Amino acid sequence: MFRKFLQRRRIQKVFENYVSKETLAALLAGKLDPQVGQLKEATVEVVIATVRGESPETIKQRMGTLADIALKHGAVVQNLISSVVIITFGALPFAHNPSGDRFVVAQEFVQALKDDVKVVHCKRDGKFGNVGGPHLLSYSFIIPGFLEMLGVLAAMNFGETRDVSDI
16 A cells, blocks of 8 residues: 555656646556557657856746646657756656647747757657656657757757757
8 A cells, every 4th residue: 555655646747837737636546558669650849948047046937838838739848957948748648738839949049048049959759758767657759850950959049949959
């Protein structure tokens, strides 16, 4: 019984900030399996943004703004690290919005933060699933050209957004 409680708590902690309340309820009820063994093919829409700020508190606030915009459009916030936000549509089988408005999200990012954000986005065929293995539940995606996307983002000016589907 205690082991089942710990498993439910683990699932809740992993997914509560990434999926809708309905999806989390389905996971906890056992209607969805969070430990899919094989990576699944998918068309993934990715938006990567970086922010700048005068202090860690400013960066934190700006990253929160971007996460709120993404979630409003049904995106999955894959990662928030340092000053980078990575969101996806279609990278989880139970995501609220499997196909999204990446152009709208990218534009809203720039409208909200003006010259304090830069954004790249694309639509690619890739794979999704538990990339962390059996001991680390980490649902994410693998797409070709991800590193090149980061290179384009680094070279851009703040206040810009760019579709990099062609790289």
